[in-house]
Amino acid sequence: MSQFIIRRLLQMIPTLIGISIIVFIISQLVPGDYITATQNPNMTAERADQLRAIYGLDKPPVQQYFVWVKNMLTGNLGESFQHKMPVTEVISTYVWNSFVIAFVSSLLSWIIAAFVGVFSAQYQYSWFDKMVTLLVFLCMSLPSFFIGLLAIKYLALDLKLFPIGGMTTAGLNAGGWAYIKDVAQHMLLPVTVLTVLSVGSLTRYFRTGMLEVIRQDYIRTARAKGLKEHTVIFKHAFRNALLPAITLLGLELPTLFGGAMILEQVFTWPGIGQIYLASLNMRDYPLMLGFTMFLAVLTLIGNLISDILYGVADPRIRLK
Amino acid sequence: MEQPLNRTEQLQEQLKLVKVESPWKIAFRRFARNKLAVIGLTILVLMFLLCFIGPLFSPYTLMQTNIPGKNQAPNATHWLGTDKLGRDILLRMMLAGRISLTVGIVATAIAVAIGVTLGAVAGFYRKFADTLIMRIADIFLALPSLPILITLGAILSDLKVNPSQRIYFLMLIIGVLGWVSLARLVRSQILTLREQEFMQATEALGLRDNRKIFRHLMPNTIPIIIVSATLGVAGAIITESALSFLGLGVVPPTPSWGNMINAANNLVDFRKRPWIWIPPGFCILITVTAINLIGDGLRDALDPKMKTR
Amino acid sequence: MAKELVEFRNLETHFKTSAGTVKAVNDVSFSIREGETLCVVGESGCGKSVTAMSLMQLIESPPGKIVGGEIIFEGKDLLKLSKKDMSRLRGNEIAMIFQEPMSSLNPVFTIGKQITEPLLYHLGMTQKEAKARAIELITMVGIPRPEKIYDSYPHELSGGMRQRIMIAIALSCNPKLLIADEPTTALDVTIQAQILDLMRDIKGKMNTAIMMITHDLGVVAEMADFVVVMYAGKVIEEAPVLELFKNPQHPYTQGLLKAKPVINQRQERLYSIPGQVPNPVDLGDNCHFHDRCEFCMEICKAKTPPLRTHADGHKTACWLYEEEGKAQ
Numbered sequence: 027m028s029q030f031i032i033r034r035l036l037q038m039i040p041t042l043i044g045i046s047i048i049v050f051i052i053s054q055l056v057p058g059d060y061i062t063a064t065q066n067p068n069m070t071a072e073r074a075d076q077l078r079a080i081y082g083l084d085k086p087p088v089q090q091y092f093v094w095v096k097n098m099l100t101g102n103l104g105e106s107f108q109h110k111m112p113v114t115e116v117i118s119t120y121v122w123n124s125f126v127i128a129f130v131s132s133l134l135s136w137i138i139a140a141f142v143g144v145f146s147a148q149y150q151y152s153w154f155d156k157m158v159t160l161l162v163f164l165c166m167s168l169p170s171f172f173i174g175l176l177a178i179k180y181l182a183l184d185l186k187l188f189p190i191g192g193m194t195t196a197g198l199n200a201g202g203w204a205y206i207k208d209v210a211q212h213m214l215l216p217v218t219v220l221t222v223l224s225v226g227s228l229t230r231y232f233r234t235g236m237l238e239v240i241r242q243d244y245i246r247t248a249r250a251k252g253l254k255e256h257t258v259i260f261k262h263a264f265r266n267a268l269l270p271a272i273t274l275l276g277l278e279l280p281t282l283f284g285g286a287m288i289l290e291q292v293f294t295w296p297g298i299g300q301i302y303l304a305s306l307n308m309r310d311y312p313l314m315l316g317f318t319m320f321l322a323v324l325t326l327i328g329n330l331i332s333d334i335l336y337g338v339a340d341p342r343i344r345l346k
Numbered sequence: 347m348e349q350p351l352n353r354t355e356q357l358q359e360q361l362k363l364v365k366v367e368s369p370w371k372i373a374f375r376r377f378a379r380n381k382l383a384v385i386g387l388t389i390l391v392l393m394f395l396l397c398f399i400g401p402l403f404s405p406y407t408l409m410q411t412n413i414p415g416k417n418q419a420p421n422a423t424h425w426l427g428t429d430k431l432g433r434d435i436l437l438r439m440m441l442a443g444r445i446s447l448t449v450g451i452v453a454t455a456i457a458v459a460i461g462v463t464l465g466a467v468a469g470f471y472r473k474f475a476d477t478l479i480m481r482i483a484d485i486f487l488a489l490p491s492l493p494i495l496i497t498l499g500a501i502l503s504d505l506k507v508n509p510s511q512r513i514y515f516l517m518l519i520i521g522v523l524g525w526v527s528l529a530r531l532v533r534s535q536i537l538t539l540r541e542q543e544f545m546q547a548t549e550a551l552g553l554r555d556n557r558k559i560f561r562h563l564m565p566n567t568i569p570i571i572i573v574s575a576t577l578g579v580a581g582a583i584i585t586e587s588a589l590s591f592l593g594l595g596v597v598p599p600t601p602s603w604g605n606m607i608n609a610a611n612n613l614v615d616f617r618k619r620p621w622i623w624i625p626p627g628f629c630i631l632i633t634v635t636a637i638n639l640i641g642d643g644l645r646d647a648l649d650p651k652m653k654t655r
Numbered sequence: 656m657a658k659e660l661v662e663f664r665n666l667e668t669h670f671k672t673s674a675g676t677v678k679a680v681n682d683v684s685f686s687i688r689e690g691e692t693l694c695v696v697g698e699s700g701c702g703k704s705v706t707a708m709s710l711m712q713l714i715e716s717p718p719g720k721i722v723g724g725e726i727i728f729e730g731k732d733l734l735k736l737s738k739k740d741m742s743r744l745r746g747n748e749i750a751m752i753f754q755e756p757m758s759s760l761n762p763v764f765t766i767g768k769q770i771t772e773p774l775l776y777h778l779g780m781t782q783k784e785a786k787a788r789a790i791e792l793i794t795m796v797g798i799p800r801p802e803k804i805y806d807s808y809p810h811e812l813s814g815g816m817r818q819r820i821m822i823a824i825a826l827s828c829n830p831k832l833l834i835a836d837e838p839t840t841a842l843d844v845t846i847q848a849q850i851l852d853l854m855r856d857i858k859g860k861m862n863t864a865i866m867m868i869t870h871d872l873g874v875v876a877e878m879a880d881f882v883v884v885m886y887a888g889k890v891i892e893e894a895p896v897l898e899l900f901k902n903p904q905h906p907y908t909q910g911l912l913k914a915k916p917v918i919n920q921r922q923e924r925l926y927s928i929p930g931q932v933p934n935p936v937d938l939g940d941n942c943h944f945h946d947r948c949e950f951c952m953e954i955c956k957a958k959t960p961p962l963r964t965h966a967d968g969h970k971t972a973c974w975l976y977e978e979e980g981k982a983q
Contacts (some may be wrong), residue, residue, distance in 0.1 A: 044485035252746030321490035
């Protein structure tokens with residue numbers, strides 16, 4: 027097992043180098059540099075040159091790349107212009123706000139998708155199944171920002187069922203339970219919309235997985251044993267349908283930490299996604315690039331986790 | 347060899363022996379039987395007609411502003427109302443559709459061209475080419491596409507690229523970021539096909555490589571390319587609209603569905619004038635749903651064994 | 656003669672396909688007696704598996720449906736039982752093994768778990784009793800080191816071993832009837848012989864009736880007490896095994912027997928019945944074999960022959976043996 031993980035970690039290195047090169051090239055496309063971008067009118071030309079020397083910006087791009095990589099390896103993603111603090115600190119400050127809504131909605135999506143997918147497969151061609159199929163297509167085709175806006179306009183603004191946005195009520199200085207309750211209220215709508223957006227493809231995944239599994243010979247065997255239909259479906263079939271889905275679990279990782287940036291923006295939820303988009307106006311490139319690298323690393327770790335989970339879950343390839 | 351659960355399939359196999367039809371004809375019949383897919387196709391055709399023919403019947407022009415007649419609610423002269431410059435929303439929406447559909451299709455075409463070429467090369471030559479291409483694919487797969495798109499969008503704005511040229515860059519960027527999944531599909535398809543007898547026959551005949559690839563391997567990958575490209579267009583439209591909504595994709599004065607919804611960032615327009623931003627949103631939703639339905643129908647029709655993901 | 660255990664009476668199982676209704680089982684009647692091995696013989700798609708699946712009531716619906724007839728098991732009509740009562744019989748009184756041992760076991764559960772499942776469910780054993788019984792069963796089907804096998808997963812076993820495990824699962828609750836749907840078709844020849852030996856051995860020990868579905872006349876000769884021949888959804892001939900091999904009546908059965916290679920008799924070419932199995936959709940009122948039959952008469956194309964006794968315990972559905980046919 028540990029051998030497998032080490033091998034996979036080593037395989038990640040060239041991929042990471044490739045990603046860093048692409049991200050670095052993109053950063054080089056940015057007109058001007060760190061110093062001009064700070065747009066400090068008080069800065070003298072000498073001071074600017076001094077700073078360039080400090081940050082290594084006077085060196086040729088190849089050398090700059092190595093400086094950048096060296097900094098990244100020591101956990102230094104650079105300094106955010108807007109927040110006047112290290113990018114890593116910005117990320118660690120806001121990422122948990124993102125995590126809260128992403129986690130709750132992922133949990134909901136998985137539970138709903140598993141149930142709906144299983145029932146839909148079990149009663150294939152029924153009215154329920156047809157409805158589900160159509161709804162799945164709708165969910166998969168929703169533009170996130172538009173559905174967020176619609177929800178805010180009609181459910182929050184017009185019907186006043188939910189708070190309009192943000193994470194807490196402005197001016198509310200509550201602590202403890204009152205604070206948690208306030209946050210939970212603000213979470214309701216973004217979590218619902220996020221869930222609607224992700225539940226479609228997951229349901230479809232479970233449905234096709236189940237449809238494939240219930241055609242298998244071992245399901246016929248389970249029925250021939252006289253087991254209850256409930257046992258056949260939820261024990262024998264579902265366990266098998268869950269196997270490929272486990273791979274998706276690892277792929278959720280980048281989504282959990284900042285995947286929903288557009289929705290965070292729409293709901294003014296102070297997560298890392300919104301901070302990231304807000305940094306666009308300031309052209310806070312260190313933050314933008316740092317966040318991009320952060321997500322890329324999460325994606326790779328997610329891939330690794332899903333491989334490991336799959337190895338643990340499937341006895342046929344169980345890792346020794 | 348008998349298995350009751352597969353009986354219908356078995357029987358249908360036997361029936362197929364009776365009438366021999368070309369695979370495309372069979373696929374067409376299967377597609378035509380899929381109600382949702384046919385509905386999707388109908389909607390998409392109507393949407394194309396609306397966007398490409400509709401504007402010809404409009405009494406207005408794209409840039410025609412009318413400040414006194416601004417912010418009108420839908421009425422007899424302006425069916426979907428007017429925006430803050432008094433421009434006709436319906437006309438803008440139809441023209442925006444042209445842009446959004448074109449960007450979606452061209453971006454996908456770029457992705458398909460890259461994906462199919464690289465996938466075919468990797469699958470056919472294997473060894474070094476395969477390793478290299480698949481490594482690059484791994485890199486692209488791990489790149490978070492939205493932040494990259496957003497950053498590149500911001501850079502395009504910083505470089506002050508002219509709005510009409512910007513669309514070409516946009517199509518290129520979306521396309522270049524979208525080739526990986528197709529390349530992998532084509533590669534694995536070709537790897538399996540290579541092992542089959544008919545490829546050994548081409549070997550025995552001493553055919554040249556490009557003939558083997560283009561005459562014998564590629565035709566067999568067309569079904570997955572069609573399906574994947576169709577679903578790709580849906581994805582590209584969503585991506586473009588999200589970017590444009592953020593002001594980083596297609597930028598005004600060129601209208602696109604995404605940047606029309608951008609009007610919702612103005613609180614008054616958002617609250618009081620939903621006609622400005624809701625219709626283009628529904629256009630995206632309807633078009634993308636239609637394309638997804640078509641893609642799914644095509645998948646079932648062209649290759650029922652293909653896994654739905 | 657022993658008591659009847661199962662009786663199929665005019666069973667009708669139909670499948671709806673896009674091309675029309677397929678009468679996969681069309682007015683089938685025969686019985687299985689206690690402790691007897693009955694072989695159902697026929698080509699692919701003749702309805703023999705569907706007959707078995709109808710007995711188990713595991714026809715996938717849609718597209719399949721039992722539309723008529725009765726299946727009497729120990730005096731009760733199974734088709735009238737509630738789902739719950741039926742599932743209590745399944746795996747308990749009536750057990751079944753299948754053709755594909757490689758895919759018939761659930762890949763994510765251990766062998767032990769899969770054997771103990773019916774014991775826990777039908778017989779209400781405790782976990783401990785079930786494990787002891789499972790290990791006994793694994794030993795009984797001739798697999799060494801049962802404790803180790805108990806904790807193995809299916810993919811760790813060979814095809815022959817998996818089929819033995821399937822047999823162990825089927826026998827776990829001492830069923831009165833074991834249905835074996837082509838149990839050896841997917842196995843190597845030597846393994847086939849072992850599995851057949853095992854089944855014969857078990858039948859001797861447990862006095863279980865076996866309904867064996869096969870297209871292999873070698874298997875029939877080796878296993879059967881009684882044979883039912885099916886063609887295009889109908890029973891066309893049934894007889895005790897010796898009688899059938901000695902004196903086949905239906906032209907189809909005669910053809911089948913001719914098609915079998917005989918050791919020490921070299922032939923230039925093996926005989927094969929000319930023509931193909933008819934298109935199963937919307938078969939008319941006629942003898943479905945008529946277009947392949949060398950004795951075909953006018954009446955064969957116009958009317959379905961009845962299944963009637965023409966010799967002791969030997970029934971045939973063929974106009975050649977009927978007054979109407981002889982007249983022509």
